[in-house]
Amino acid sequence: MFTGGALIFLLVIGLTVLTIILPQERRRWLAQQNVVIAGGIVFPVAVLSLLLGYGFFVTRGHVGAEEPTLRIEVIGEQWWWRVRYLDESGGVRFATANEIRVPAGEPVEFILKSADVIHSFWVPSLAGKLDMVPGKVNTYTFSADKPGVYRGQCAEYCGAQHALMAFYLVAMEPGSFDAWAAGQADPAWDRVAAELKYGRDLFIANGCGACHTVRGTPATGDLGPDLTHVGGRLSIGAGTLPTNIGTLAGWISSTQHVKPGVSMPSFGNLESRDLRAIAAYLESLE
Amino acid sequence: MARRLKTIGFFLLFVGLGGFLFAWSGLYNVAASAGHWAITRWFLTFGMENSVETQSVGLKVPPLDDLAMIQRGASHYFGGCMSCHGAPGEARSVVAKQMLPAPPYLPDKVDEWRADELFWIVKHGLKYTGMPAWAAQERDDEVWSVVAFLARLPEIGPDEYRELTQGEQASGTETTAEQLQPFSLGDGSTDALVKCIRCHGSNGTGRGTGAFPRLAGQSAEYLYSALQDYALGLRPSGIMQPIAADLTEEEMRTLAAYYAGIEDAPSADPQLPADREVLRRGEAIATEGISDQGIPACANCHGPTTAPRNPRYPSLSGQYASYIAQQLRLWKQDARGNTEYSRIMAAAVRNLDEEDIEAVSLYYERLQTMAPDPEPNGPASGPTGE
Numbered sequence: 001m002f003t004g005g006a007l008i009f010l011l012v013i014g015l016t017v018l019t020i021i022l023p024q025e026r027r028r029w030l031a032q033q034n035v036v037i038a039g040g041i042v043f044p045v046a047v048l049s050l051l052l053g054y055g056f057f058v059t060r061g062h063v064g065a066e067e068p069t070l071r072i073e074v075i076g077e078q079w080w081w082r083v084r085y086l087d088e089s090g091g092v093r094f095a096t097a098n099e100i101r102v103p104a105g106e107p108v109e110f111i112l113k114s115a116d117v118i119h120s121f122w123v124p125s126l127a128g129k130l131d132m133v134p135g136k137v138n139t140y141t142f143s144a145d146k147p148g149v150y151r152g153q154c155a156e157y158c159g160a161q162h163a164l165m166a167f168y169l170v171a172m173e174p175g176s177f178d179a180w181a182a183g184q185a186d187p188a189w190d191r192v193a194a195e196l197k198y199g200r201d202l203f204i205a206n207g208c209g210a211c212h213t214v215r216g217t218p219a220t221g222d223l224g225p226d227l228t229h230v231g232g233r234l235s236i237g238a239g240t241l242p243t244n245i246g247t248l249a250g251w252i253s254s255t256q257h258v259k260p261g262v263s264m265p266s267f268g269n270l271e272s273r274d275l276r277a278i279a280a281y282l283e284s285l286e
Numbered sequence: 287m288a289r290r291l292k293t294i295g296f297f298l299l300f301v302g303l304g305g306f307l308f309a310w311s312g313l314y315n316v317a318a319s320a321g322h323w324a325i326t327r328w329f330l331t332f333g334m335e336n337s338v339e340t341q342s343v344g345l346k347v348p349p350l351d352d353l354a355m356i357q358r359g360a361s362h363y364f365g366g367c368m369s370c371h372g373a374p375g376e377a378r379s380v381v382a383k384q385m386l387p388a389p390p391y392l393p394d395k396v397d398e399w400r401a402d403e404l405f406w407i408v409k410h411g412l413k414y415t416g417m418p419a420w421a422a423q424e425r426d427d428e429v430w431s432v433v434a435f436l437a438r439l440p441e442i443g444p445d446e447y448r449e450l451t452q453g454e455q456a457s458g459t460e461t462t463a464e465q466l467q468p469f470s471l472g473d474g475s476t477d478a479l480v481k482c483i484r485c486h487g488s489n490g491t492g493r494g495t496g497a498f499p500r501l502a503g504q505s506a507e508y509l510y511s512a513l514q515d516y517a518l519g520l521r522p523s524g525i526m527q528p529i530a531a532d533l534t535e536e537e538m539r540t541l542a543a544y545y546a547g548i549e550d551a552p553s554a555d556p557q558l559p560a561d562r563e564v565l566r567r568g569e570a571i572a573t574e575g576i577s578d579q580g581i582p583a584c585a586n587c588h589g590p591t592t593a594p595r596n597p598r599y600p601s602l603s604g605q606y607a608s609y610i611a612q613q614l615r616l617w618k619q620d621a622r623g624n625t626e627y628s629r630i631m632a633a634a635v636r637n638l639d640e641e642d643i644e645a646v647s648l649y650y651e652r653l654q655t656m657a658p659d660p661e662p663n664g665p666a667s668g669p670t671g672e
Contacts, residue, residue, distance in 0.1 A: 115578075205594040207587030210575060210634070218593045221586070222577040256629075263580070265633035269598070269626040 068109035076119030097225030120156035144171035166239025187216030199281025318386035359435030364451035375444030422522035424621035502551035509542035568649025
């Protein structure tokens with residue numbers, strides 16, 4: 001391939017040089033009609049057609065030929081990612097948000113949708129962008145060859161907080177992925193420590209469950225991210241802040257300061273003690 | 287030409303300077319007791335009437351025949367307007383009559399104005415008179431309720447006026463000493479409670495018409511914070527702000543505890559009819575929300591639920607539909623104040639449309655109030671005898 005390209009390149013350069021240095025009578029043959037048709041039309045059409053055929057042959061493996069071992073539905077919403085792991089029958093095995101864990105080296109099919117405006121799913125280190133279009137389902141299969149953490153980003157301007165609509169794709173060793181997935185499907189830990197229980201009660205009493213689900217508690221809301229295992233995720237606010245008790249407390253009390261315009265209101269009503277208890281509870285949900 | 291302009295310029299300067307010197311000298315008498323010359327009075331009235339007529343152009347008058355609106359407007363009139371403007375069977379205060387201009391005795395004068403003009407005057411007040419603007423400029427709904435009452439004013443007599451403005455106290459059941467007993471210790475609290483009772487009733491159920499929200503059985507925390515928000519101007523209301531601002535903190539706590547302590551207040555009959563389909567929609571919004579429209583469930587914060595609830599969130603079961611709906615509309619109009627709590631609710635209301643608001647309000651109105659231990663398969667609520 002490279003050799004062919006180099007030869008054509010040298011041929012073109014050589015002919016250019018000839019037209020400059022030869023006297024007029026000896027380069028007249030280059031302007032003949034047959035030479036122009038052969039070199040300007042027949043030759044490029046033949047070469048490019050061959051290359052196109054070769055290209056289809058080489059990329060055939062990328063176009064759905066590989067059977068995915070895992071199917072994950074990712075729904076873009078302003079401004080976060082709803083992530084649903086599907087079972088064989090297409091039902092939802094468990095839901096999470098803003099973080100996608102996959103087994104390294106295995107092809108994963110991403111089913112991409114949008115709940116509101118056009119978003120674009122992009123993990124630069126692993127694959128190209130693919131738009132998430134309202135009312136349309138796009139699918140994309142690729143694999144992460146090596147275990148690691150890959151940052152993803154919405155790549156289609158989708159409103160004020162488009163820049164803070166990121167996520168992490170975490171490729172794990174297949175064995176530890178299975179253990180992780182089994183844990184995710186479980187309901188949230190039922191905490192025994194007094195402060196965590198207090199935090200859980202405040203979480204419920206302040207109405208967080210109207211929008212968020214924590215499986216195993218009365219919180220069954222479906223508007224915002226599923227928080228059943230939020231403490232085990234790398235980030236909160238869709239890649240905005242790392243997950244820890246401090247960022248959780250800051251996020252809850254001032255969402256509109258951290259990420260203005262986001263659907264969740266700032267819960268500025270919470271006393272600092274209560275806020276800490278709720279944040280500690282959420283952090284404990286690994 | 288240039289010379290003539292110069293002369294005119296000097297003349298104007300001279301007149302202006304003269305006027306200034308006259309004002310500076312203090313020779314003009316601003317005494318209300320001195321009155322106006324007839325021509326001055328004519329000119330001021332002429333300007334005022336034309337201004338009101340022009341400024342109120344384009345106002346759309348809502349239906350004004352709703353009893354709840356009239357009661358609400360009348361009760362505010364009793365506390366806020368009557369002392370200057372009089373009422374059927376009530377003369378203007380002697381003090382008010384010494385104002386210049388003296389406020390008109392409205393039962394005789396109010397029909398000289400159209401409803402849209404009255405709205406404009408009540409909302410904006412009148413310069414160079416004692417007529418104040420409405421304390422909460424966001425609350426057109428409150429101003430219209432005053433207008434609804436004013437539209438009735440010429441045709442009602444003293445008895446009907448008492449009925450409209452004083453609720454249970456008008457019908458002979460004066461507040462008993464026993465009811466006031468919890469307040470006998472605090473200075474002034476008795477007066478404060480009487481003000482509450484006029485509209486919200488001694489049992490906290492309002493007047494059964496939806497004119498006033500039901501307070502019985504709300505948490506003391508919520509009622510206290512509502513009074514605080516009114517008093518501090520954080521929750522706009524031309525009706526409640528002046529009343530709450532007069533209360534001391536201790537009175538607020540006492541009053542909040544009083545209404546929070548009423549657990550056996552009868553449920554009012556639903557004020558508005560609703561069909562089954564609408565109620566089902568209301569129930570869906572209240573208990574589950576509609577997630578693909580971005581509407582969260584109400585019940586997580588406002589009940590009914592068996593899980594713990596923040597006592598600062600009001601409970602809605604049995605509250606009047608018209609009150610709930612109006613509050614939700616205020617949120618949608620960004621007129622429901624600006625507190626930590628109201629901003630949380632603003633996010634919850636964002637995606638409700640008018641149909642949703644009506645459905646969920648009607649649903650909550652029909653829920654039984656305050657059922658701490660719901661009896662399984664309990665009978666439908668029987669008649670709630672007086």
